[in-house]
Amino acid sequence: MTDATTSLLTQDARTKKRNAAEARFKLYGIAAIGIGVAMLILLLVTILGNGVGAFQQTFVTLHVELQEKKLDKKGNRDPEDLKKVTTFGYDPLMKAAFDKAVKEANVETKLKPKDQAALLSKSAAADLRNYVLANPEHIGKTIEFTFLANSRVDGYLKGRVTRESIANDKNINAAQLDLVDQLVKAGVIEKRFNPAFILGADASDQRPEAAGIGVSMAGSFFMMLVVLVLALPIGVAASIYLEEFAPKNWITDIIEVNISNLAAVPSIVFGILGLAVFINTMHLPQSAPLVGGLVLTLMTLPTIIISTRAALKSVPPSIRDAALGLGASRMQAVFHHVLPLAAPGILTGTIIGLAQALGETAPLLLIGMIGFIASNAPGGVAEGLLSPNSAMPAQIYEWAKRADPAFYERAWGGIIILLVFLVTMNTIAVILRRRFERRW
Amino acid sequence: MYDAPSLEKNVDQKATKIAAKDVQVYYGDTHAIKDVSVDLLANTVTAFIGPSGCGKSTFLRCLNRMNDTIDICRVQGDIRLDGEDIYDKRVDPVQLRAKVGMVFQKPNPFPKSIYDNVAYGPRIHGLARGKSELDEIVESALRRAALWGEVKDRLDAPGTGLSGGQQQRLCIARAVATAPEVLLMDEPCSALDPIATAQVEELIDELRENFSVVIVTHSMQQAARVSQKTAFFHLGNLVEYGDTTQIFTNPIDPRTESYITGRIG
Numbered sequence: 001m002t003d004a005t006t007s008l009l010t011q012d013a014r015t016k017k018r019n020a021a022e023a024r025f026k027l028y029g030i031a032a033i034g035i036g037v038a039m040l041i042l043l044l045v046t047i048l049g050n051g052v053g054a055f056q057q058t059f060v061t062l063h064v065e066l067q068e069k070k071l072d073k074k075g076n077r078d079p080e081d082l083k084k085v086t087t088f089g090y091d092p093l094m095k096a097a098f099d100k101a102v103k104e105a106n107v108e109t110k111l112k113p114k115d116q117a118a119l120l121s122k123s124a125a126a127d128l129r130n131y132v133l134a135n136p137e138h139i140g141k142t143i144e145f146t147f148l149a150n151s152r153v154d155g156y157l158k159g160r161v162t163r164e165s166i167a168n169d170k171n172i173n174a175a176q177l178d179l180v181d182q183l184v185k186a187g188v189i190e191k192r193f194n195p196a197f198i199l200g201a202d203a204s205d206q207r208p209e210a211a212g213i214g215v216s217m218a219g220s221f222f223m224m225l226v227v228l229v230l231a232l233p234i235g236v237a238a239s240i241y242l243e244e245f246a247p248k249n250w251i252t253d254i255i256e257v258n259i260s261n262l263a264a265v266p267s268i269v270f271g272i273l274g275l276a277v278f279i280n281t282m283h284l285p286q287s288a289p290l291v292g293g294l295v296l297t298l299m300t301l302p303t304i305i306i307s308t309r310a311a312l313k314s315v316p317p318s319i320r321d322a323a324l325g326l327g328a329s330r331m332q333a334v335f336h337h338v339l340p341l342a343a344p345g346i347l348t349g350t351i352i353g354l355a356q357a358l359g360e361t362a363p364l365l366l367i368g369m370i371g372f373i374a375s376n377a378p379g380g381v382a383e384g385l386l387s388p389n390s391a392m393p394a395q396i397y398e399w400a401k402r403a404d405p406a407f408y409e410r411a412w413g414g415i416i417i418l419l420v421f422l423v424t425m426n427t428i429a430v431i432l433r434r435r436f437e438r439r440w
Numbered sequence: 441m442y443d444a445p446s447l448e449k450n451v452d453q454k455a456t457k458i459a460a461k462d463v464q465v466y467y468g469d470t471h472a473i474k475d476v477s478v479d480l481l482a483n484t485v486t487a488f489i490g491p492s493g494c495g496k497s498t499f500l501r502c503l504n505r506m507n508d509t510i511d512i513c514r515v516q517g518d519i520r521l522d523g524e525d526i527y528d529k530r531v532d533p534v535q536l537r538a539k540v541g542m543v544f545q546k547p548n549p550f551p552k553s554i555y556d557n558v559a560y561g562p563r564i565h566g567l568a569r570g571k572s573e574l575d576e577i578v579e580s581a582l583r584r585a586a587l588w589g590e591v592k593d594r595l596d597a598p599g600t601g602l603s604g605g606q607q608q609r610l611c612i613a614r615a616v617a618t619a620p621e622v623l624l625m626d627e628p629c630s631a632l633d634p635i636a637t638a639q640v641e642e643l644i645d646e647l648r649e650n651f652s653v654v655i656v657t658h659s660m661q662q663a664a665r666v667s668q669k670t671a672f673f674h675l676g677n678l679v680e681y682g683d684t685t686q687i688f689t690n691p692i693d694p695r696t697e698s699y700i701t702g703r704i705g
Binding site for chain 2: 318325
């Protein structure tokens with residue numbers, strides 16, 4: 001047999017075919033990964049492109065004269081009297097200050113002071129009033145303030161609002177935009193980083209520029225606290241019992257199947273369960289992070305139980321045998337040897353479960369942790385758990401469905417913050433896994 | 441052929457440590473051990489030999505109730521340790537296993553330090569009253585396992601970092617530290633090289649002074665070298681039990697003869 005086909009230096013037909021198939025398969029794999037990566041990049045670019053703007057806001061710097069005759073006619077600085085002056089009472093001060101700023105910048109405009117001051121946010125007068133109530137000793141002086149600009153002005157500086165797009169917009173006109181252009185040149189109006197977006201509360205439909213995600217972040221935090229405190233011990237205890245102690249019979253089989261099924265139940269089902277049980281039957285407060293946390297606990301439990309059981313299963317049985325063979329009790333074998341080895345897996349599962357719960361929106365719709373909840377940041381743990389609040393994903397959903405495009409930008413910005421949290425949590429999970437992983 | 445044991449074995453009449461009578465073991469529907477009755481003597485090394493799947497490991501695990509951890513396993517019959525029925529309802533297997541220690545086929549040190557591995561048993565059984573007493577127990581256990589010289593400078597090193605033979609000797613030290621009365625060894629040398637095997641065998645012979653040792657082995661040479669009594673299992677039956685010298689030189693049952701001469705197995 002001296003055929004050319006038997007030589008090792010040339011490939012026979014079958015080998016060629018097999019190699020070609022392998023090469024094709026590798027190509028498919030690379031293509032699949034490529035599509036995945038491209039989608040991810042597209043997603044991130046879109047999110048960043050749309051959301052980064054939310055972290056910047058347009059501010060107007062004004063020198064406001066806090067006229068005593070307008071704010072404190074009696075001149076005795078009595079807080080009760082000061083409170084009687086409503087935000088309308090502050091309007092003339094704002095107008096005067098804005099007019100002064102325009103004149104100092106040597107800007108020619110035919111706009112009336114009222115239309116000039118319309119460039120300010122509707123929350124500006126309220127901000128000024130709060131300042132005065134907090135610092136009554138400053139009445140009579142001229143103080144420099146930076147007020148939020150109206151969301152249209154902000155949109156104009158960010159390119160969202162253009163001269164073409166305002167044709168049918170009653171809130172702003174071309175003359176006002178001319179004024180904005182000139183004030184930007186004069187340095188009165190400028191765009192800069194806005195910490196209030198990260199730390200502040202939601203604002204009404206009329207004032208998208210004042211809306212922040214901070215308070216709903218606190219809501220999410222308290223929910224996660226509830227989830228962690230409840231789901232981790234319950235889930236770990238249940239898994240240890242099921243995996244290490246429970247007899248293998250039809251009852252435990254049914255429980256096992258049901259836990260797996262629960263993991264696949266749509267989250268909105270847990271929401272309606274929470275509504276029926278926690279709010280309608282147990283009369284826990286509506287919209288409270290406590291209830292949200294309870295609902296999310298139910299949702300997270302199966303995830304934690306499944307991952308904990310997997311972690312316990314992956315501990316080699318020889319370790320249990322070794323401990324039992326030395327006369328350790330079952331519990332000693334589990335707590336001294338099995339659990340420490342399973343800890344990284346349990347931690348990872350818990351953090352992944354928490355991350356899932358953090359991003360969950362649907363159950364929150366049903367227990368009322370959504371809608372316009374412009375509460376202040378909670379002052380303590382009890383208030384944080386019981387006072388109405390929203391959560392980050394619910395806040396994002398709420399912003400996305402409002403009409404003003406300025407809210408749309410904030411929704412994207414909120415997504416960036418949410419993603420930062422999720423990435424951080426997953427990174428912690430990976431780091432913990434690496435650190436505590438032990439060889440055996 | 442096998443090595444006939446050359447040294448004279450001390451097989452004087454000794455007290456019965458474990459008496460098993462009519463033991464049956466079922467795995468689900470499988471009848472794994474059939475009617476096994478055997479008296480294991482104190483201060484004696486007893487070897488269980490037999491082909492794979494003959495039930496020798498299963499029977500060994502009955503002696504300290506390790507089979508309890510297998511759900512489908514049922515044990516019937518009567519096994520007595522010093523005259524006490526170990527399957528009595530009042531017996532806590534935890535107490536039993538403190539008296540009847542076990543060394544497994546695969547070295548399975550805990551992923552902890554060498555010291556903690558050995559100290560674990562004394563700690564959970566409260567055998568030491570203080571740190572210094574515990575240190576003594578650990579040292580003497582490691583010495584008896586012929587491991588002290590190799591690890592005395594690195595007791596804080598992880599037990600899993602030792603070589604296979606060292607790990608197995610660590611597991612023996614761990615079992616010895618609990619001060620058991622009987623030591624069960626399930627093929628302790630199957631994962632070891634000849635040098636480590638020789639060390640462990642030497643150790644087994646020394647352990648006989650204080651314990652009854654029961655060893656399951658696939659190696660007939662090993663059984664001949666270390667044991668005074670040998671039990672031959674075949675298909676779940678105890679075929680023959682007697683002095684090692686007699687089993688290897690003058691077996692009564694033809695199946696034993698076939699096995700030790702290599703015709704079945």
